[in-house]
Amino acid sequence: MEGAAIVRGSGHNGGVSTTSLPSPEHAAELRGALLSAGFTADGLLDLLGAPAYAALARSETVPALRATRVGGDGPLATLVRLFLLQQPAPYVHAAGALPVEAALADGWLRREGDEVHATVDVRPYGGPDGEDWFIVSDLGCAVGGAGGIGSRGREPGTAVVLGVGGASTTLAGITVRVPVATALDLGTGSGIQALHAAHHATRVTATDVNPRALEFTRLTLALSGAPEAELLAGSLFEPVGDATYDLIVSNPPFVISPGARLTYRDGGMSGDDLCRTLVQEAGAHLNPGGYAQFLGNWQHVEGEDWHDRVRSWVPRGCDAWIVQRDVQDVTQYAELWLRDAGDHRADPAEYQRRYEDWLDEFEASKTKAVGFGWITLRRTDAPEPSVVVEEWPHSVEQPLGDAVLAHFARQDYLRAHDDAALLSGHFLLAAEVVQEQVGAPGAEDPEHVVLRQNRGMRRATKVDTVGAGFAGVCDGSLSAGRILDAIAQLMQEDPVVLRDRTPEAIRMLVEQGFLEPVSGPAQRSAP
Ligand SMILES: C[S@@+](CC[C@H](N)C(=O)[O-])C[C@H]1O[C@@H](n2cnc3c(N)ncnc32)[C@H](O)[C@@H]1O
Numbered sequence: 001m002e003g004a005a006i007v008r009g010s011g012h013n014g015g016v017s018t019t020s021l022p023s024p025e026h027a028a029e030l031r032g033a034l035l036s037a038g039f040t041a042d043g044l045l046d047l048l049g050a051p052a053y054a055a056l057a058r059s060e061t062v063p064a065l066r067a068t069r070v071g072g073d074g075p076l077a078t079l080v081r082l083f084l085l086q087q088p089a090p091y092v093h094a095a096g097a098l099p100v101e102a103a104l105a106d107g108w109l110r111r112e113g114d115e116v117h118a119t120v121d122v123r124p125y126g127g128p129d130g131e132d133w134f135i136v137s138d139l140g141c142a143v144g145g146a147g148g149i150g151s152r153g154r155e156p157g158t159a160v161v162l163g164v165g166g167a168s169t170t171l172a173g174i175t176v177r178v179p180v181a182t183a184l185d186l187g188t189g190s191g192i193q194a195l196h197a198a199h200h201a202t203r204v205t206a207t208d209v210n211p212r213a214l215e216f217t218r219l220t221l222a223l224s225g226a227p228e229a230e231l232l233a234g235s236l237f238e239p240v241g242d243a244t245y246d247l248i249v250s251n252p253p254f255v256i257s258p259g260a261r262l263t264y265r266d267g268g269m270s271g272d273d274l275c276r277t278l279v280q281e282a283g284a285h286l287n288p289g290g291y292a293q294f295l296g297n298w299q300h301v302e303g304e305d306w307h308d309r310v311r312s313w314v315p316r317g318c319d320a321w322i323v324q325r326d327v328q329d330v331t332q333y334a335e336l337w338l339r340d341a342g343d344h345r346a347d348p349a350e351y352q353r354r355y356e357d358w359l360d361e362f363e364a365s366k367t368k369a370v371g372f373g374w375i376t377l378r379r380t381d382a383p384e385p386s387v388v389v390e391e392w393p394h395s396v397e398q399p400l401g402d403a404v405l406a407h408f409a410r411q412d413y414l415r416a417h418d419d420a421a422l423l424s425g426h427f428l429l430a431a432e433v434v435q436e437q438v439g440a441p442g443a444e445d446p447e448h449v450v451l452r453q454n455r456g457m458r459r460a461t462k463v464d465t466v467g468a469g470f471a472g473v474c475d476g477s478l479s480a481g482r483i484l485d486a487i488a489q490l491m492q493e494d495p496v497v498l499r500d501r502t503p504e505a506i507r508m509l510v511e512q513g514f515l516e517p518v519s520g521p522a523q524r525s526a527p
Contacts, residue, residue, distance in 0.1 A: 024222035121138065176376075338355060402456075
């Protein structure tokens with residue numbers, strides 16, 4: 001990124017100044033010092049203890065502050081106070097923890113008399129294989145929302161850059177992690193998605209409308225020992241031209257809000273237009289077989305089915321899997337984001353005005369509620385794309401990237417197999433599926449039988465006796481048709497009728513991952 005207006009957070013109040021961000025020049029040296037001091041996710045847990053560590057993730061610093069007092073003036077406690085708790089440290093203590101002169105010269109620290117202060121938040125972050133990574137962000141907004149400080153950075157070039165929030169880790173967790181040549185992180189912020197991508201992509205491009213974010217991404221990558229990324233400033237896909245990628249990820253500024261106050265969350269387009277545009281344009285930037293994965297919000301508009309709304313966003317040539325994880329009515333939604341910005345702590349009249357603005361906007365667009373969820377596209381160029389739009393608000397097993405891959409593999413299988421082919425197919429009951437029977441206590445027969453997964457999406461589905469019996473014997477050795485014939489015999493049913501009516505249920509069990517197709521007769525190896 002050339003010629004960006006580079007500015008940095010200037011302290012506790014989170015205002016921004018026009019001085020430059022730290023230079024990554026001696027990042028390797030600094031990284032070495034942080035690691036030798038034990039300034040890692042595990043080291044923090046040891047020093048702070050679980051409650052204070054967890055409190056930090058909720059942006060509560062008091063328990064950690066108390067814990068570092070017990071930790072004394074050692075290097076780890078000093079680093080925690082400086083980079084996580086925004087406390088000044090005596091120069092001599094800092095000198096015992098890191099190459100202080102280089103850190104001052106490069107701008108990681110600033111000196112005031114005998115004390116030094118951090119200029120940025122540096123937060124240990126454990127990678128998927130136990131890597132010790134660091135996320136660099138503006139002071140005062142490392143976790144979750146900006147709590148009011150973001151509202152001061154109105155211009156895209158001066159807007160604050162947040163650290164890792166729940167949305168960031170959710171996206172990182174659902175991302176498909178297979179080795180790829182090229183990956184794009186759109187709206188990179190602190191660079192967390194780019195950092196993950198650098199782990200399995202040969203070349204990573206990170207973009208952001210806020211040039212400061214690109215500088216933070218550079219620092220995050222350098223301090224984490226990751227390769228440099230291509231950093232491009234600009235909105236949505238504009239900075240990448242017509243480049244295409246194997247993987248595109250974005251945790252975009254998806255909040256549907258009146259006005260574009262906060263660059264990190266308000267896309268500045270009306271309603272859910274930013275998410276729609278992102279999804280619609282992604283298809284043209286995917287290589288064949290490539291994945292695009294986004295978090296998003298969408299409007300629930302009076303008289304319109306939300307499924308149809310998001311389905312209409314899916315670009316030509318792409319399969320899609322869209323999962324609505326949560327829905328909030330417009331009042332809950334407005335309150336959530338008013339709080340995120342710290343507006344609830346502002347003057348009550350101002351809070352009321354902002355709240356009204358929000359509700360006015362929703363009223364004008366006939367929006368009743370807002371959905372939040374995950375959108376995954378896969379470019380297949382299939383003549384009949386598979387577009388699954390569903391609601392699954394229950395807990396899932398993270399990371400979920402492999403489950404996402406498996407979902408699309410199953411769609412390929414189902415597309416290629418008509419009912420006759422399904423009946424001659426062989427299936428394995430997926431690992432850790434259990435059967436639950438629901439009914440009145442003491443009753444002889446259950447009212448219904450539920451199959452439940454303990455892995456991946458942790459789905460549950462109601463099945464009838466045939467479905468339960470069928471799933472139970474799927475060990476890959478017999479074809480589906482042969483199993484049905486045996487069940488028909490047992491239940492004294494007409495096998496032709498059973499073969500006729502069951503493929504739909506088999507299709508559903510395969511689609512939802514309860515049954516896994518195997519290429520031929522197979523014997524289950526597990527007990
Ligand atoms: C919610 S933050 C996500 C940051 C980071 N990727 C993560 O997962 O934590 C959204 C980011 O998108 C950037 N952004 C806002 N509007 C944008 C636009 N029109 N085009 C590209 N990036 C944008 C913001 O500056 C911010 O860094």
